Amino acid sequence: MKVAVIGCTHAGTTAIKNIVELYPDAEIDVFERNDNVSFLSCGIALSVGGVVKNPEELFYASVPQFESLGVRMNMNHDVIACDVTNKQLQAKDLRTANIKNYSYDKLIIASGSWPITPPIPGADLENVLLCKNYDHAKEIIKRSATSRNVVVVGAGYIGVELVEAFEENGKNVRLIDSEERILNRYLDDIFTSPVETSFEQRGVQLALGQTVSEFEGEGTVEKVITDKGEYQADLVVMCIGFRPNTSLFNNQLDMLSNGAIVVDEYMQTSVKDVYAAGDCCAIYNNATKQSAYIPLSTNAVRMGTIAAHNLVCPVMAHPGTQGTSGLKLYHHNIASTGLTESVASLAGVAVESVVLKENYRPEFMPENAEIQLKLVYELNTHRIVGAQVISDADFTQAINTISVGIANNMTIEQLALTDFFFQPHYNNPVNYLNEVALKAMAKETRKTKQAAALT
Template identity: 30%
Template sequence: MRVLVLGGVAAGTKIAAKLMREDRSNEVIVLNKGKDISYAGCGLPYYVGHVIEDKNQLIVNTPEKYSKLTGVSVLTETEAVKVDPQAKKVTAHDLKTGEEKVYEYDKLVISVGASPVKPPIEGCDLENVFFVRTPEDAIRLRDLTDSKEVKRAVVVGAGYIGLEIAENLKLQGIRPFVLDMADHALPGFDAEMAGYVEGKLQESGIPVVTGVTVTGIEGNGKVEKVTTSKKAYKADLVVLSAGIRPNTGFLEGSGIEMFKGTILTNEQGETNLPDIYAAGDCAMVHNALTGKPAWSPMGSTANIDGRLIAQNIMGAGLGYGGVLGTAVCKLPELNVGRTGLTQAQAKAEGFSPVSVVTVVDDKAHYFPGASSFIIKMIADKDSLRLLGVQVIGQGAVDKVVDIAVTGIMLKGTLPELANMDLAYAPPFSTAIHPFANAANVLMNKISGKFETFTPAQYEAGEAGDYKIVDACLVPSIEGAPYVDLTTVEGPVEGLGKDEKILLVCNKGKRAYLLQNRLKYYGYTNTKVLEGGITFNEVEV
């Protein structure tokens, strides 16, 4: 069988290699527009910051090495320009010679990826304006930063790559500003969680300015200033990381069904046309929770889906389980991760979402290096099914995210997930795992045992008529009456039993324990501020 694969970065090379492992008699040809195949796109920011020193480490496989390892034929600098599904032919342009060639196929895989969005503004072509999508981009950017000519940089786009670039520029002694037109950084995070991260980035020397539109890039030959809808920012360097667009323009008129330029596929990776498959950043998959089409331009999705497609081409008939928007990101002294639905998304999909924000130990509190996780967990109130998790912390946030992914994919409920036999030893976790701890807190909230204001409700002013009571380990909230939990053995002087009382402690746990006691002694209207003063700014 002759299989033609268009594109050879992540999905394409995975599919081609798996096809040859499935059946060595296959003839598999990869046509790739660029010179490099199988490169580490997600590692590019870390090359800029000298975390990865050798540029050769970014290239997972050269075409020659890959061909010898797999038996796949690789033609680089060869751009597909037309697909003829009826004749089962692809016309490609040889970028080295200018020659056009036609390739026949039995099966066709389209995995041509995506390219950075170039904003429709003046100045994008000035010197020292960069995209960071290919190894060549990262190499040129690092050469400039190593020259020590750059003092100030503007990064346009506060997504994961944009923030990673900003962190690595800062490692080079460059002062970065991050600009984004969205209301908050980190797509896929709820506003209060994203806002907390923005504050921490500001403290670390990476200001993030949201709700701002970039209107132009100015300079005499090379960039000097970035203008926006609010103000101008001086810059010696600009990195444009404002999104990507599928490279599917050449498919116009082919009959392949697309949505906003992204190829629609079924669970087997097939397009609407026979013998044509699509994968990677140019293709849609589906959301595992909602079943709706979803765009997941991630290396992980490309590899997982690609491996399944190769097996399906060989007749396996396997269905892809779908994506959850899972993401994880390293930031200065902080890691962030998320999966599943946000609270707003869950409500829009017809669930009855309830969430809780908890601050829990990430390992035994007495163990060197112990810190905290801030976990926002979302579940359906009626079924108790887990719907989503967002986590912030200095430690291994990915383990909390990955447990959540497993639970969501297996349609787990909070009671089931809270009692799993998860790994414990003081260097790694707490006796009740941080994930299980958050699940228990959320179940307490759903049952009514734990009555709270969420950080979002508090910020919106819903607790405005409540008396703030300081329940911290030591007095910490200026102007608030202080109550030491351990001394409460009956009614508390100065607190009325029907008075609206907001209990605030360092993380939320001590306030919950105080709420539990006060309820026993007849207090009828207490609330706890989720996340305490660790997550919220509290003033009396």
């Protein structure tokens, strides 16, 4: 069996490891544009901030490691054409410009995503950088060393983490985003407001609700122009978001409107023997019961594993995802899973929510911390569809628990009665997960009584 794998970050790396284990006789050709594999881009901000001293530590697999297993690693090779009907592809060696044809029996597309780059005048100026791969990380670290005024465009996870890193390195930092608040797609405002306050207290300048229209400078960027202001900049990092890197398969495979490849539960695309995994494809969202584009490394790893297992026959179905993620900014420990209220509305899911805000341990304990936990649930079924948490203490694992609940269609009533231990060092007699669900139940009971009183 000849297997071709396009791309070798999280999904590709995981797929290769499993193919080698599952099919010892398989001939594996890997095609990767870069000269490295398995880069953890989520660690770029940690590297910029000096937490990770060497960006070369942000890898968990290597080319020699795979080659020692008999995998043909075609590094610095760009796949420029692929005929999924006839199982042929063309790859260009970026070092020599030589083009070679390859055939395969099975194809795994793990081509990932690429930063969104709007056609902004001046985007080609020096020191206007992207933030995605190892080369980007090295450039950001190198150029930030001599930069004073740093502008980050995009207030998603990567953007806000970079802002924290630059600020802690003593830079003058401005964060620009077209939305009115940071992390708009991931958290509700009661969870983003404390982080915005922390930024402002540390001198970070927030330029929210603004759209970048131009970069100005003589060769090197000097100023960022938005629809509401002008800001000095020695360095600009673009973190607007990502789009699937799938143009090679236009008109060959079924895709969502944004280019994400549609796969079934076995990671099979619309063409037999062609699989897709990672940021290049859509995935079933257990909260909405629909396919969606949720580019996360955790999703990519699972998808790569599943694609490999199903190469010969469908034996392992994908369980779906909740889009669970976590974030640490300064003293804030934040995590979320499933839907926020605004995202639920966009997805057509009618929801209710409750917020629990209390000390996590009994008041007689000498030390304590406040936990703020929000639970989002479907209005008619009481099915839990989302949750968010923030605290100075670390309660992020609670969101993993709720993630399991969403995957298993747990209701607020079931969560309220789930067996969690009590120990004064760790929680109250009624665990905060039970408590927030009980609060949701009480809210629904009041609504039922009010409705009955009106009839």
